[in-house]
Amino acid sequence: MTVDVFDQQNKKIGRVDLPDRIFNVKWNPDLVHQVLLAQLANSRQRxxxxxxxxxxxxxxxxxxxxxxxxxxxxxxxxxxxxxxxxxxxxxxxxxxFTKKINKKMNRSAIFNVLSRKLKDGELKIVDKFNVLNKTKEWQKVLKNFIDLGSSALIIPAVQNNIHQAVKNIKKTDAISPKSLNVHDLLKAKNIILEKEAVGEIEKHYKL
Known part of the structure; x- marks a missing residue:
């Protein structure tokens, strides 16, 4: 499937092809719910x-x-x-409290959530994060994409270590393409995905 690509000012600058097996998956709420419960149970402390x-x-x-x-x-x-x-x-x-979920189910649940977010208009592809690793600059960028007080999850390319820059921004977090999980994806109202990270997700979660 082909979707729009935006710059840091939230202006459309082109199109990109996304793999259907990741971003065009039929919604399976039972699977997503099962994987989410397992993730929460495995993080629970006695x-x-x-x-x-x-x-x-x-x-x-x-x-x-x-x-x-x-x-x-x-x-x-x-x-x-x-x-x-x-x-x-x-x-x-x-x-x-631990629950076992195999890799195939976990991967499928992640693809389900990414597909649903894209379909609902809650996932945007950004061409490149050309900002310094400073909180103020990230606040300016986020204002172009999300409403004030809305939650956001940023998925940069692997080499862009922006976690320190965004950790002090309220309701905002960053996660590596190799560390995607159902809970973080569902929790965020908006997902901002760097274009280069698409290929990294496809490579990491290969069949």
């Missing part, structure tokens, strides 16, 4: 954790003798029945 009665400190001695006190019998002050005792069926640190 924070909540409670100790069972065998992990709580103390309680080695029987609190009182078994009979003759008139009180209920107990074997340890670290029983879940006691204040400060172990927790029954609490969250365990051994629990894992």
């Amino acid at each position: 924070i909540a954790y409670t100790k069972g009665r065998g992990e709580v400190a103390g309680g080695g001695r029987k609190p009182w003798r078994q009979k003759g006190t008139g009180r209920a019998r107990h074997g340890s002050i670290r029983s879940p029945l006691w204040k400060g005792g172990g927790v029954t069926f609490g969250p365990a640190k051994e629990k894992k």
Whole structure:
């Protein structure tokens, strides 16, 4: 498929052929949703954790003798029945949230999102990022493409390391063509793709 190419002032300067297998894929929401959930699960950290009665400190001695006190019998002050005792069926640190997604599914989901963004007018091809690695200059460029307060994801060619320049711009991020993922692509309202990066995406995600 052929689409327009723009300069940094958002003026049309030509056309470029995009590979159909990447930018003209039939939308598959179930696949995208599955890969997104897997990505979020794999980035989740186990924070909540409670100790069972065998992990709580103390309680080695029987609190009182078994009979003759008139009180209920107990074997340890670290029983879940006691204040400060172990927790029954609490969250365990051994629990894992990781989900496996094969490369083919992940690649297909990325192509789905890129195709959908292009179809919805949320992806633009820019001929060349001829700006210095300074935040102010990138702010000027972004004003030509997106509305104030709107989120943007910039995909430059591999040799253009612009991450430091855009990291302080609100709701804006940059990602390498070799590190594309469903979550970042979906999160951004606008995607600005450098023309040279198209070939790099095609080469990296080859069949």
